[in-house]
Amino acid sequence: MHTLFSTILAAILLLSANVTLAASAISVLGKDYLFPNRIAGLPAKLSDFKDLQINTFKTSDGVKLAYWEAGRGRPLIFIPGWSSNGAEYINVIYLLSKQYHVYVLDLRNQGLSQRVEYGNRIARYAMDVKELATHLGLATADYCGWSMGASIMWSYMDLFGTNGIRKFVGIDEPVSIYSHADWPERERLDAGGMTTSPERMIAAFTKGTPANSLIVDMKVMERFTVMDSPYYQNSIGFAGTFIQNDPHYLSLVLFDHVMNDWRDVIRQKINVPTAIFTGEYSNNVPSQRWMQSVIPGAILFVYSKAEQGDHFLVFKNPVKFATDLGSFLEQ
Template sequence: MPTSLFRAVCVIALALASLHATATPAIEVLGEDFSFPNKVEGLPAKLSDFKGLEINTFVTNDGVKLSYWEAGQGRPLIFIPGWSANGAEYINVIYLLSEHYRVYVLDPRNQGFSQRVEHGTRISRFAMDLKEFSDRLGLQSADYCGWSMGASVLWSYIDLFGTRNIHKVVFVDEPISIYSHADWSEQERSEAGGMTTAPERMIAAFTAGVPTNRLIVDMTAMERYTAKDSPYFVNSEAFANAFVKNDPEYLAMVLFDHATNDWRDVIRHKIDVPTAIFTGEYSNNLPSQRWMQSAIPGAKLFVYSKADQGDHFLMFKNPVKFAADLHGFLADDPI
């Protein structure tokens, strides 16, 4: 074996060994077990029933310590949570999909167990964090799934770094532009998914509970969040709330940048890998998700009915269906 190749193999082996050596069982990080409020067939009754779940960390090039959840074996599948969300909320999704994939959920900066910082609170930096995370894992190809703001992080990632390392990509119920411009036609607003005419007032409503109305911001997603009408959702929310304490002041920092980005050019011109889009009949994002499907060649659209919990939180309220549909899309590789 040539010396240069031997050295490369050694470096890779050491890196993999280092990753394995720093793996930390989730129950050790959390410091205690957790019993889920609802017993659901096919899912853990307690955290300790989920063998192999880990919570690990890495440090970005601007000095921020980010946490990530991982479990399973197989092709890598990376989830990027939405605004204020974290890996704990994905507990059911991770469990179901870890049968087929090595599943990762990256806690964004200022969310979950990741560090609270005042710098880098913009979507482009979150995309860089995702790039560094993928590089840290040494991934040459992976499947990526972004929910809510996580979809915007993926659009920024694709805008900055392209799709070379993306095998398949999935977007779950995110407006292409949250801010609805005053000079847009109703068709443009519908296609972009514009849900607020005043980003500052949207931020106040989301982070401080300031009263608003539908002329200012569409609160459908928040209303559906309060409908604890799924035992899966009650379990994952109870688990997240028991261990994760978000700080509204830090959560608010990214929202203005997030709300005022318009990703239609990325969707029209830069997505050239197999794509799936998930939305539902309860979601006011449905028209924009249909537009996105029309703009991305070959994109597949999954529209969940109201009976299937088809709202902004569909992957958490109906994780069994979501995991099955997602696996079907990811496993469907043409020969």
């Protein structure tokens, strides 16, 4: 009997070691937060969003990654862009969690995830996404990649195929950030090329080093600073209170990110229902139209300037985005 009891206890302990206990966001962050703008239909303070959790798991190469989650229903996984995090998705999570089980992964070296000097390649980030799905026990899910998050999902499909992806959404990411010197202008536009010097782009994005538009397209950074949306003010303020980015760690993935050209993957490997989002303020519109032309059945949403149609449309106009995304997912 003693031996049987010991065996059962050991099994229970082993099982519990692999289960992440749910943790409320407010307990993880340590305090409440009052959003600067009171907006009907959204929380006035963090504690109003009682369903929001922040949990963690460890990757196969030993990195502790955080993910934000709320809601019930079909799983919907968001992969943020470079330097972004789950806190910035607070409005989107709240709106979509009424219908879906929403997850937002904090990539390594971003958000609340661990800072490490290794594994800073888009392919490894794609593996992290796959390992998140395994950790959550998800055989299939809808995936939404914004900015660099779209590149991570292209890498995921290149490496693992689309068997675990029900539907895919990509938001305003160039097909190839690096613009080759021998490309004609049409090819540059279709690829979305926005720099001829990865090193200069990295310095501009991480250190604020000046760069002219012939070397680096700075439209993204210009639109980042335009704070004319109360939704955006709330999410940026919330993220800024709890997330401390380190430019050094953020820079580690950028060279690999800039130098990838995803045209072969987009042409040949995306065989699931796909939606693409962009906006009139973005210089990426031609590349997003190219993607729509080569992905069978792809749907393109182009937000107007009045609809906050720039690289940050998800956060500047979350109500419209959540509505459009939901409509696509339910088709």
